[in-house]
Amino acid sequence: MDPTQTALIVPIPEAEEAVGRFRDSLDPAASWGVPAHVTVLHPFLAPQQIDDQVLTVLSETIAGTPRFDVALTHIGWFGDTVVWLAPQPDRPFVNLTTAVWRRFPETAPYAGAHTDVVPHLTFGQDAPKPTLSHAAETVSAQLPIRAAVDMVRLIAGTPGLRPWRTVCEFPLGAHEAAEK
Secondary structure, eight states: OOOOEEEEEEEOGGGHHHHHHHHHHHOHHHHTTOOSEEEEESSOSOGGGOOHHHHHHHHHHHHTSEEEEEEEEEEEEETTTEEEEEEESOHHHHHHHHHHHHHSTTOOGGGGTOSSOOOOEEEEESSOHHHHHHHHHHHHTTOOEEEEEOEEEEEEEOTTSSOOEEEEEEEOEEEOOOOO
16 A cells, blocks of 8 residues: 655654553554654655655755754653653754744644644553553653754655655754753
8 A cells, every 4th residue: 555644753763662662552653663753744745745856855954954962851741641752952853843844834743733843752642541651650760861863754654554664864964962
């Protein structure tokens, strides 16, 4: 089956040890083969719209953001149904989302469902609150998780189906120290 959606993500492999077992049972994206990540834009363009020109614009746009270091420092919640890790600093993720969205204004973050961009790494959703709370407590004991962010990955797939595949990876620009 051909993919129906694309997304831009920043994989955070350093988080897999802490969140992997919870994502396996509590985050549907894990069952699709999507790694632990912070989303830049989802949904992005339809797969049939991805061409050489789009890839060139993405490459140039993403290269304009310097590489950065991040720490996943604390647990966050969206209501009682989604538990996630908060990256610090979060501004570089917001900057990435904003930069790509400016170049592709038809790709509003969260399909326009939310007005604020809140960078996060989801590791549980739509499960009973005690289950999510247990996951949060267990993961919290392993914080902070430090990572170097040096690229954005374009992935394509169909929600609910495995696998989502990597279309392309785009390196960020020159390294800068994490924002103070």
